[in-house]
Amino acid sequence: MGLTVKLFNDVSEGVKGAKNLITDVNGVLVGQTTVDDGDVHSGVTAIWPHQRGLFKNKVPAASYVINGFGKSVGLVQIDELGTIETPLVLTNTFGVGTATNALTKLMLASNPEIGDTTSTVNPIVAECNDGDVSNIRKMRLTEADVNAALNSASDHFAEGAIGAGRGMMCYDLKGGIGSASRIVRIDDHSYTIGALVMSNYGFLQDLVVNGQPIGKPLAALLAADKHKEEKGSIITVLATDAPLNSRQLKRIAKRATVGINRTGGFIGNGSGEIVFAFSTTNLVQHFAKQNVETVQRLNDNVIDTFFRATAAVVDESVLSSLVHAESIVDRKGRLRFSFVDAAKELVRRQPEYSDMVNQVFTELGVIK
Amino acid sequence: MGLTVKLFNDVSEGVKGAKNLITDVNGVLVGQTTVDDGDVHSGVTAIWPHQRGLFKNKVPAASYVINGFGKSVGLVQIDELGTIETPLVLTNTFGVGTATNALTKLMLASNPEIGDTTSTVNPIVAECNDGDVSNIRKMRLTEADVNAALNSASDHFAEGAIGAGRGMMCYDLKGGIGSASRIVRIDDHSYTIGALVMSNYGFLQDLVVNGQPIGKPLAALLAADKHKEEKGSIITVLATDAPLNSRQLKRIAKRATVGINRTGGFIGNGSGEIVFAFSTTNLVQHFAKQNVETVQRLNDNVIDTFFRATAAVVDESVLSSLVHAESIVDRKGRLRFSFVDAAKELVRRQPEYSDMVNQVFTELGVIK
Amino acid sequence: MGLTVKLFNDVSEGVKGAKNLITDVNGVLVGQTTVDDGDVHSGVTAIWPHQRGLFKNKVPAASYVINGFGKSVGLVQIDELGTIETPLVLTNTFGVGTATNALTKLMLASNPEIGDTTSTVNPIVAECNDGDVSNIRKMRLTEADVNAALNSASDHFAEGAIGAGRGMMCYDLKGGIGSASRIVRIDDHSYTIGALVMSNYGFLQDLVVNGQPIGKPLAALLAADKHKEEKGSIITVLATDAPLNSRQLKRIAKRATVGINRTGGFIGNGSGEIVFAFSTTNLVQHFAKQNVETVQRLNDNVIDTFFRATAAVVDESVLSSLVHAESIVDRKGRLRFSFVDAAKELVRRQPEYSDMVNQVFTELGVIK
Amino acid sequence: MGLTVKLFNDVSEGVKGAKNLITDVNGVLVGQTTVDDGDVHSGVTAIWPHQRGLFKNKVPAASYVINGFGKSVGLVQIDELGTIETPLVLTNTFGVGTATNALTKLMLASNPEIGDTTSTVNPIVAECNDGDVSNIRKMRLTEADVNAALNSASDHFAEGAIGAGRGMMCYDLKGGIGSASRIVRIDDHSYTIGALVMSNYGFLQDLVVNGQPIGKPLAALLAADKHKEEKGSIITVLATDAPLNSRQLKRIAKRATVGINRTGGFIGNGSGEIVFAFSTTNLVQHFAKQNVETVQRLNDNVIDTFFRATAAVVDESVLSSLVHAESIVDRKGRLRFSFVDAAKELVRRQPEYSDMVNQVFTELGVIK
Structure with missing residues (x-):
């Protein structure tokens, strides 16, 4: 599950979901x-918005491109129709x-109708380049690997160097999958918003954790490349059960950048930063019984609560992945090195940083 | 009122509203x-989406920039919030x-609350350059002129060289204000969609009316400049009472380009082509009593009917302005010259065009 | 090669390239x-911007989404970086x-560096749904089929029901691949602009050819579905050797819509209409020797000539595909039915249309 | 001039321009x-990209809308043509x-040609709502006030509660005008990038300065409204003499959000966050002698240096305004309260914060 500690400078109300994972959003x-496999360290992470027939019951959705150095597919149709109609698959480039x-x-x-009696389908696949760790040129991933991820979906899942995150590097440290959630209260109703990130971005010297510029000594220790050609990226998936429409989901998606950059990111040229956001409410039927139907609409006047929660869950997801x-x-x-191992090595080699590391470890729940 | 004849190759179902004007949309x-005034020939045209307190009851809306050589204001906020909260004012640049x-x-x-206890307000003003006909450098327009347009609003209005269209030129002929409407049927419900254009674009040699390349002889006759620096533009306002949200209204707005180009436009570099679209249904309250409310949503599966109607009303509005x-x-x-006067002059000078002109005049209702 | 006749109401200067194909653009x-193969009628069409190492010598490029009901890939990175670094592959969805x-x-x-010592690569693949004609559910296309297209590239190629266009339907008639080119003159220099379309859009009753509403009798004859769920699309690729940058190429790409709709399109909901545009001038080096280099820049004041040529080559490419x-x-x-066969059948069954068909056939060069 | 201290976690190379102001960019x-005037506390801030005839020698430019709750004008044409042709005027809504x-x-x-023998002109005006401090409903600003700002332009100017920033509030503290600059080195050439912000955004409890969550005690002290309807905004103007084209300037503009949010922003619903960026190199002539000219082009491979500098100058400009x-x-x-006065009051009332305040004051150069 996600981090068990309180996020530093959490701009949200700070109420986490039960698992502090994107799967706190029901369904x-x-x-x-x-x-x-040899020099391949990669994988697949699949997110199901729900399992009640996605093609026939599409989720309202949006995507947002923070920086488009990326090869994710499916965005064109999300932008036009405001829906997602398949699971989202994350993998390497x-x-x-x-x-x-x-x-x-x-x-x-x-769906036997697809491509026969009705239209085609728009698969959503997002990627980061794990080529720093994994031999990406082998194109080792198989359809069976993808199916295995899709078929093993559960509301519990592990974070870190797992699934599509297996080979990802974040701030030159081991990154990967991270997740978090928040409860948002509007009037007398509670909604959940959750994030899952695949973190593969950032330069180590820029890393700031909980206000501590710990990246600088770590970068010196590990001789991290200040001027590397960033081959990073971060994919963010946001889910909610609140009745947000595609325009509002795009606004939410845009706020992911706040969370991404809280640890020291600056949206590098080579970093493909793509966000997907969907709502499990007000589903759009492919074979609609009624052409005009009744749905719920949230007034934008209260959307700040979701913006705050988005910034928080993305920030926390990045930290959780680290x-x-x-x-x-x-x-x-x-x-x-993982963040934890690198920081321990820093203390071993430069004990003057033990206070900083202890504070950060305590605040992140590494030390309990 | 709009044209009384059937539009050539009308891609809509062809059912016009009672007045064949944008004001067929109720409210x-x-x-x-x-x-x-001397060498000034200009004016103002104002469109009220409704008169039941626009700021407090905003209309769902979208804008779309076909070509951005223009100075219209208010688009940034329409894009973000998907609403219009003032009348739309059309005038010169x-x-x-x-x-x-x-x-x-x-x-x-x-609204005494604006700028005091609540936020500010986003005025919508769109423009074309009538400097070909009018001395625009005098900046002659007064606030009183604008107020006069706003205060004289009615569901009947004149088209042609009037209001903001007074000095506009379309295909190098006299252009200005044109309007049209269509009835759209979804299930057992009828909706209306209407357009109002301020036409000020196009090159005469390109003009095609009802499949007839009448622009070429007219351009030769009038020695129209084939390579002029187009200082044109066309503003299109679309209104409907159908429950389209801002994403769908943007899709509708995008189809205005079909109507605009049916007569021979090619979206010239200097032509500011801006579209506004709003719905009078599912109003958004500024001071919402409920933060989550119930609204109607149209399934995009049936939106083609609106796309067809949009192409038709915009095409017909351009023709009606001419x-x-x-x-x-x-x-x-x-x-x-107006289109009618130019065509008459063509027949007088080159009688071999009398068949073409007669056919076009008949089809457009100039000759009954 | 493309059409040999003069395009009706050609808004360009009307000077065609030697082959009247996109390959008139040098390289x-x-x-x-x-x-x-049985009930599969499909294929691949590949376009090489040049063959001097695309990854290392990228072409300035842009994409434009007219309507995003489509699954084309690669647009995100084109939008961000303004370049294309692979051939463009067209195929079925x-x-x-x-x-x-x-x-x-x-x-x-x-490129042994890709994914090892340098970044990844952004493949460009565009699609239409040929499922009306071909059994698309079989996913019959192989990598060998794609390679065969890529490896057989030439400056001469066939149009019509061939390659990726094999199963495509345009205005409910047989569509597919079409191409055209124009020479554009700026100062004392000649540039070429070419288009290639994969046409798979439109409703038959809307078809207008050279001002003749021939679609209506054809639709009645073939009992074409007026209200079908359009599963169409049109992919347009524009190439030029003029020094247009990515912003200007996006402007060019946007004008494809003028050409597409001249025959009666209205940008249907289900029609994925995607445009790619690239320039073979001012190539962008992947491993740049100089970080600041000297390039040519066209002033937008003269871009109308390219806009006109774009409208013309796309219009003509659609007609050529038909x-x-x-x-x-x-x-x-x-x-x-193909357009030609359908029109012949119309004359056979309804001789009163022989004049219209003869005129259209003559103007299109079907009858010489 | 800007801050004289080193920015906390400066992601740039850290080399400031001579004045540490946007005017370090030559011209x-x-x-x-x-x-x-009574209850009016407002003003005008004008930025001249250069003074060698802006209309005839336009600057390559871009705008970027971080959040569109705003009424700034001129963006439509910047987006289309990639140029700015007037000074930029900042004022109240x-x-x-x-x-x-x-x-x-x-x-x-x-320019006697404008609106007579050539096209019109696209004025750039950006705004924030200073209605919290100033009686904005009086619409007190006169054209003479605007002219006075335009005519008094200099390469030295004051920051803080001055000009258009007179009535602006940032993180519920007194905000206004702030500026900063950085030197960027590419190969053997030095370029300058500068920012000017009009800061009027943020919630006090979210404020983090140099990693210190000083906003929380300040918010408690001042009883700042946690759930106010934010009527804020921040306008950012970026200037450089590097040869960036409009696509690259838009990428730069997008990175302003990194700097804006470093102090705790989350892009609130009511915060109009608009960025303008221009380059004083590769000017675009209105009356071009040559339609194709030679310009410099920066390879995006080295653009990270500008992205880093942008994040830094915007972050520092916000702090400088405070x-x-x-x-x-x-x-x-x-x-x-200003930030400085509020922090002093905090120490007076809650001495336990004196260490935090002293540290922050020292790092910001408030205490030398």
Whole structure:
């Protein structure tokens, strides 16, 4: 589950969901496949908005491109129609074609009308480049790997160097999958908003945790490259059960950038930063019985509560991905430090940083 | 009122509203001021989406920029919030500041909360450059002129070289204000969609009316400039009582380009082509009693009916502006021909075109 | 090659390139694979902007979404960086994953740095749904089919029901691949602009050819569905050797809509209309020797010439796809008429249309 | 001039321009008018990109809307043509019409061709709502006030509660005008990038300065409203002499959000956050002698240096606006604290915060 501590400078009301995961949004499930095979360290993470027939009961949705150095697919149709009609599959950059095929076949199998008596289907696949850790050129990912993730979806799932996050690096430390959730109260009703990130962005010297510029000594210790060609990215998926329409979901998606940059990001040129947001309320029927139907609409006057929660869950998801990730040996045999291991090494080598590290570890719940 | 004849190749179902004007949409009113003062031939056209307190009861809305060589104001907030909260004022390019001031004052007068206990207000002002006909450098338009248009709004209004359209030129012929409407049927319910255009775009040699390339002989006759620096533009306002949300209204707005180009436009570099679309249904309250309310939502599966109607009403509005406009003497004393007068002159000078002109005149209802 | 006749109401200067194909732009090559296998009638069309190392010498580029009911991939990065770094592959909707894989492997094979010492690569794959004619659910397309198209690229290529256009239907008639080009003169320099379309959009009753509403009798004859769920789309690729930057190429791309709608389109809800535009001038180096280099820049004051040419080449490409396509038996054994065959059948059954058909056939060069 | 201390966690290289102001970009000038008249506390801040005939020598430019709850004008044409052709005028929300008129008249006076023999002109006016402090309903601003700012432009200017920033509130403390600059080195060439902000956004409890959550005790002290309807906004103007084109300038503009949110912003619903960016290199001539000219182009591979500098100068400009602003008595007679005065009051009332305040004051250069 997500972090168990209170987020530093949490701009939300601070009320977490039961698991502090995106799956706190009722119906949302997550499944993952991790692939470690020689110099390949990669995988798949799949998010189901619900499992009651996505193609026939589409979720209102939006995407937002913070920085478009990326190869995610499906955004064009989300933007036009404001819906998502498949699970969302996260994987590495060169797995997009295979994930697209697997997802298409899954939808065809469960919807005999697609491509025959009705239109086609719009698979959503998002990616980061894990080529720093994994041999991405092998294009090792199979449709079976994608199916395994899709079929194992559950409301409990692990974070860190797992699934599509297996080979991802965040602030030059081991990144990957992170998640968090918040409860939002409007009038007398409670809604949940959750985030899942695949973190693979940032430069170590820029890392600030809870106001502490811990990235600078870590970067010196690890001799991190200040001027590397960033091959990063971060994919953010936001889910809510609040009745937000696609315009409002796009506004929410845009606020992911606040959470992403709280730890020191600056939206680098090579960082593909893409956000997807969907609501599990006011589903859009593919075969509509009524062409005009009744739905709920939230007044934008109270949307700040969601904006605050979005900033918080994304910030916390990034931190959670860092805290949960383990150190890993990359495709070239180099040890790639997790945040926790790197900070411990910093204290061992430069004890003057033990106060800073202890404070950060305590605040993040690494030390209880 | 709009054209009384059937539109050539009408892609809609072809059912016109009672007046064949944008004011066929219940509640929509239009007021105009025409200013002829020396070498100034300009004016104001104001469109009220409804008159039941626009600021407190905003209309769902969208804008779409076909080509952004223009100075219209208010689009930024429409895009973000999906609403319009003032009347829409059309005028000439250098009247935008004055119209903004007049519109702001009108809203302040009727809403004492604005800028005091609540937020500010977003005036919508759209413009074309009538400098070909009118001395625009004089900035002659006054706030009183704007108020006169706003205060004279009615569900009947004249088309052609009137109001903001007074000095506009369309395909190098006299253009101005044109309007049309269509009835759209979804299930057992009828909706109305109406357009009002301020036409000021196009090159004469490109003009095609009802499939007839009448622009070429007219351009030769009038020695129209083939390579002029187009200082044109066309503003389109679309209104409907159908429950379209801002995403759907933006889709509708985008289809205006189909209607605009049916007569031979090609979206010239210098032509500011801006579209506004609003719905009078599902109003958004400024001081909401309920933060989550119930609204109607149209399924996009049936939106083609509206797309077709949009293409038709915009096409017909352009033609109606041409048919209704009269010839005028411009700021330099030159006679600027209306379409009807130019075509008559063509027949007089080149009788071989009398068949073409007769056919077009008959089909447009100029000859009955 | 493209149409040999003069385009009706050509808004360009009317000077065609030598082949009247997109390959009139120096360096541009097109290769195609056609797949007829049982009830599968599909294929691949590949466009090479140049063959001097696309990844290392990217073309300035833009994409524009006219209507986003589509699954084309690669747009996100084009929008951000303003470049294309692979050939463009056109195919059917469910071939996108396979084409993405094939294109990625091609780029990896010729660029050992990709995914190892430098960033990843952004494959461009565009699609229409040919499911009306072809059994798209079989996902029959193979990577070998894609490679065959890529490897057979030439400056001569066939139009009509071929390559990715094999199963496409345009205005309910047989559509597919069409192309055209124009010469544009700026100062004392000549530039070429070319288009290639994959046409799969439109309703037959709306079809207007050279001002003649021939679609209405054809629709009655063929009992075309007035209210079908359009599963269409049109992909447009624009190429030029003029020094247009990505902002200007997006402006050009936007004008494709003028050409698309000249025959009666209205941008239907289900029609994915995507445009790609690139320039073969001012290439962007992946491994730049100089971080600041000297390039040419066209002043937007003269861009209308390109806008006019764009409208013309796209209009003509659509017509060329209709004229070149042959009738075909679809996946359900029904004969699907080409435009030419349908018009002949119309004359046979309703001789009163022989004048209209003869005129149109003559003007299109069907009858010489 | 800007802050004299080193920015906390400066993500740029940290090399400031000589004045640490936007006017470090050669040719950029800033002029301001401050209006204190009864309950009106407002003004005008004008930025000249250069003074060598802006209309005839336009600057490459872009705008970016972080959040569109705003009434700034001129963005439509910047987006289309990628240029700015007038000075940029900043003022309060209801001064937009008057500023538009004044700016238009200024351009007409110096360019007799405008609106006569050539096209019109696109005035750029940006606004925030200072209605919390100033009686905005009076619409007190005159064209003379605007002219005074335009005519007094200099490369030295004051920051804080001055000019258009006179009545602005930032994080519920006195905000206003702030500026900063950085030197960026590409190959062997130095470029300057500068920012000017008009800060009027944020909630006090969210304020974090240099990693210190000082906003929470300040909010408790001042009983700041946690759930106020934010009527804020922040306008950011970025200037550089580097050869960035409009696409690249839009990318730069997008990074302003990093700087804005470093102090605790979350892009509130009611906060109009608009960014303008221009380059003083590769000017675009209105009356071009050559339609194709030679310009410099920066490779995006090295753009991160500008992204980092942008984040830094915007962050520092916000802080500089807070540090330079003085306390003020608002339109209702309430004292509105500056950051410095509020922090001093905090120490006086709650001495346990003296360490935090001392640290922050030292780091910001308030205490030397």
